[in-house]
Amino acid sequence: MKGKEWLIRNLKIFNGEESLLLAGNLSSDPQQTITLLLNNLDLSILNAISASSLSGVVNGKAEVKDIYQNVYLQNNITIKNLVVDKFLVGDVVGINDWNQEKKQFDINVTIDRLNKRTLNLAGTYQPSESKSPLQLT
Numbered sequence: 236m237k238g239k240e241w242l243i244r245n246l247k248i249f250n251g252e253e254s255l256l257l258a259g260n261l262s263s264d265p266q267q268t269i270t271l272l273l274n275n276l277d278l279s280i281l282n283a284i285s286a287s288s289l290s291g292v293v294n295g296k297a298e299v300k301d302i303y304q305n306v307y308l309q310n311n312i313t314i315k316n317l318v319v320d321k322f323l324v325g326d327v328v329g330i331n332d333w334n335q336e337k338k339q340f341d342i343n344v345t346i347d348r349l350n351k352r353t354l355n356l357a358g359t360y361q362p363s364e365s366k367s368p369l370q371l372t
Contacts, residue, residue: 291316311329
């Protein structure tokens, strides 16, 4: 750590097959990236701090850069068998990609419950649009 510069080298927290890995740089340099990897993380660990009862298994990756100016966040997350307060939501896939050319996030979210697609969202989020930045279909 040096001022606003943080270097994190493979900080891994694990329990059996579950793991969380954080690696990269938090920096004023907009090209530096920090990455979070989730592997078989059981959501029930959040029940101690959540008002709802959760279960399911999360896998995915999130990347953040330009944390001090124009935050850039990109992720690809999968939750297998998400259950909230004993209600089966299903298998959730969420992808959020930054489109540099259009200066917007391209968003895709799906939920499959009991082998049937129950939600299919696609759209964009434009941070520069103050009136209605979120457009989903």
